[in-house]
Amino acid sequence: EKQVVTGIAYSKDEAQISLRRVADKPGVAAAVFMPLAEANINVDMIVQNISEDGSLTDLTFTVPIADFDRSQQVLEGAREAVGYQAIQGSTDVAKISVIGIGMRSHAGVAAQAFEALAGRGINIRAITTSEIKISMLIDASYTELAVRTLHSLYGLDRN
Amino acid sequence: EKQVVTGIAYSKDEAQISLRRVADKPGVAAAVFMPLAEANINVDMIVQNISEDGSLTDLTFTVPIADFDRSQQVLEGAREAVGYQAIQGSTDVAKISVIGIGMRSHAGVAAQAFEALAGRGINIRAITTSEIKISMLIDASYTELAVRTLHSLYGLDRN
Numbered sequence: 562e563k564q565v566v567t568g569i570a571y572s573k574d575e576a577q578i579s580l581r582r583v584a585d586k587p588g589v590a591a592a593v594f595m596p597l598a599e600a601n602i603n604v605d606m607i608v609q610n611i612s613e614d615g616s617l618t619d620l621t622f623t624v625p626i627a628d629f630d631r632s633q634q635v636l637e638g639a640r641e642a643v644g645y646q647a648i649q650g651s652t653d654v655a656k657i658s659v660i661g662i663g664m665r666s667h668a669g670v671a672a673q674a675f676e677a678l679a680g681r682g683i684n685i686r687a688i689t690t691s692e693i694k695i696s697m698l699i700d701a702s703y704t705e706l707a708v709r710t711l712h713s714l715y716g717l718d719r720n
Numbered sequence: 721e722k723q724v725v726t727g728i729a730y731s732k733d734e735a736q737i738s739l740r741r742v743a744d745k746p747g748v749a750a751a752v753f754m755p756l757a758e759a760n761i762n763v764d765m766i767v768q769n770i771s772e773d774g775s776l777t778d779l780t781f782t783v784p785i786a787d788f789d790r791s792q793q794v795l796e797g798a799r800e801a802v803g804y805q806a807i808q809g810s811t812d813v814a815k816i817s818v819i820g821i822g823m824r825s826h827a828g829v830a831a832q833a834f835e836a837l838a839g840r841g842i843n844i845r846a847i848t849t850s851e852i853k854i855s856m857l858i859d860a861s862y863t864e865l866a867v868r869t870l871h872s873l874y875g876l877d878r879n
């Protein structure tokens with residue numbers, strides 16, 4: 562069986578900011594990310610789930626830790642335009658990514674990652690996926706354990 | 721200035737399923753995606769945002785429309801193991817992706833996409849990003865308008 566997972570990447574240089582309960586209507590995402598871009602802040606992950614009630618949703622993104630304070634300032638300045646009800650953030654996160662090819666047609670790859678991390682008691686705090694990358698945010702203290710667990714799961718720790 | 725966006729991809733063959741208010745503890749994601757993998761359902765996007773209260777969060781994923789009913793059945797079977805409080809779904813979604821290279825270091829690319837779609841009244845229902853792909857879920861009826869808008873934004877409609 563062809564090995565689809567080719568590597569595990571991780572970054573501890575990630576700070577997470579979540580805007581809670583923003584209006585789910587056109588223009589809100591732009592009102593968040595245009596000012597960040599104008600401030601030359603490089604946003605890495607953006608995660609927005611579908612609104613449950615169709616009117617409010619949450620918007621989370623990650624930036625380098627060095628840009629955490631500045632990002633929060635930018636967002637405080639954009640509060641009126643964005644209309645979020647609360648803002649939360651943490652520098653205690655790490656991004657773990659499973660890198661591969663054609664993962665969409667290999668239904669179990671993500672499931673196996675989730676199961677392996679669960680087996681180590683590692684809580685998966687956010688998830689985004691594409692055909693070539695499964696990215697997860699976890700508590701930074703679990704980074705090394707997560708990477709080792711996934712290397713072992715996918716047989717990447719053999720020479 | 722180097723052009724970082726190389727193309728716009730879209731898929732109307734996407735059905736969205738959201739599990740509302742699952743426990744944010746190890747094992748829950750595995751309990752959702754292992755049964756789907758065992759049923760040979762190819763999951764495309766997975767979106768999970770960070771829990772606001774640290775105890776509950778939502779989990780959304782997309783599958784081909786032909787697998788929508790089967791996916792819901794699998795999840796109803798997994799209800800006890802997963803413990804979601806509600807399940808919602810729709811086949812009226814399309815996935816729009818901005819494909820590029822090194823987009824993390826080009827802070828405005830995503831922001832511009834959000835602004836351009838907002839300018840057309842297109843609501844962005846979910847977002848996931850990586851360095852090479854910005855993926856958004858929108859209402860399927862806006863697919864063509866969204867693709868044309870983004871082609872034009874990034875100058876991809878010239879020959």
Ligand SMILES: C[C@@H](O)[C@H](N)C(=O)O
Nearest residue numbers: 586587588589590844
């Ligand atoms: C929440 C935000 O993404 C909003 N739906 C928008 O289109 O801008």
Ligand SMILES: C[C@@H](O)[C@H](N)C(=O)O
Nearest residue numbers: 685745746747748749
């Ligand atoms: C919600 C789900 O992702 C959970 N946090 C888990 O680790 O499985």
